[in-house]
Amino acid sequence: MTPIPFFKMSGSGNDFILIDNRTSVVPEARLEELVVGVCRRKMSVGADGMILVEPSENVDFKWRFFNSDGSLPDMCGNGARCAARFAFLNGIAGRKMAFETLAGVIEAEVGDAGVRIRMTDPKDFRLAQRLELDGRSVAASSVNTGVPHAVVMVDDIEAVDVASDGRAIRFHPDFEPDGTNANFVELNPAGEIFIRTYERGVEEETLACGTGNVAAALILAKERGLASPVTLTTRSGGRLTVHFTRRDEGFVDVFLEGDARVIYRGELWEEAWQG
Template sequence: MEIHFTKMNGAGNDFVVIDNRSGIYDDLTKEQIERLCDRHRGVGADGMLAIEQPVEGSSSQYRFRYYNADGGEAEMCGNGARCFARFARNLTTEFEDEISFDTIAGPLVATFPGEDVCIDMSDPFDIESDIELSLSGTPQTVHFMNTGVPHVVLPVADVTAVDIVAVGRELRFHEHFAPAGTNANIHHVIENGHIRLRTYERGVEGETLACGTGVVANALVHHQLTGAASPIAVDVQGGDTLKVEFEKDADGNYRNVKLIGPADFVFDGTISI
């Protein structure tokens, strides 16, 4: 099969993007997607994005599909959603200021402030604070929430001093989060309202340069722990700084969560798989 694709990245989190509005790529297998994302035998990416027609009865303009580098479909990807929105905006002049699309995690809306893309994220849920776990025999306090996909957050003194792959893998497969597992994050505080983040992504099974849903989870955990006001700045491993805006209602629930950051085109191409 010949695949026409666009390579994009959001803060270093990179994706193969395909236009599947015609349904021509509906029969792509898990193994073919995995090969597309392979950095030695394919295009190379943290995941694949497919833009499709909206589901029947939806008021959205498009449907968002996201597949991790292992070929498995995931509910959402924040950096991927920004790239998806910028790609979709380039397909037509009809939706210049705002684009809406359906995801497994729920409908999302994207706007385009300046050079960045802003995603109106779904409300986080399954929030657990102060979970006591044993990591390599040492007690640790972690925090958890689902920001479209599950994330566990471990605040540390210095993210550069931690083996993110070892710690991330232990958290990702910890029995507390079985059977589905979780994405794993560590962050340290630069100053109130500004943190530095590293993420081990489920499905990639390694560290990525950025993770949008992880940025949101860590920003909100930072707010929980410190009371830092919106917006919160998050430095990611790829070198960019993303912003997370949010509100908190009278019942303590997070609402109107927005993820703001770059989404860049890299190149277009064709590959046979």
């Protein structure tokens, strides 16, 4: 089959494969095989997810976003910034654009130093839940910022066993049937915020999670009184900034701002996803 052009991009360490699929260059019948195969690290390109940019009748484009396991989450903040810059660089949209996701229409603006996206309004806040994890009681708060997130405050971000505790929270009965993403957040005495995330669908810790950073910022605003904007340092060392406006008991005008780097461009051969 004809090789498929793609970009490899990174949003604060969350990496993605992006394809202009407006002319259906991706074989639909083998789509899941392609996603899972190409996202394999060391065996193929390797990525946390894949983004297909496709035509929309209403806005600049729509996307289909896939986790590396082939699942379809409603939203991805870091992926959305990468999709926006990809669309701008490839002449699909101007610097200001809107595109369709399963979570709703996302507005974006591509700047010289990064991309700013308007998130959908957060919902389903649950504060100070008690979760039993292997005989320990852990305090967690949760919110849906396009996808569900649990947020756990910790004293030492480096001491967290993200793989074990993150997996336990991700599959915890309180979040059934769909599960949740799990974020661990340290707010140190100097006011610096550090975050680590176990991502549903990737099923391991990732170097950054945009919707998780938004969830953490809003939980901190609710529980610790933090004002907009809130900047968090991700596992990659990259910094993401969350802007928001309080309204009654919730938040509106929620924006996520950060980098969206082009790593390289290339072509996918069929053997890239073969077993």
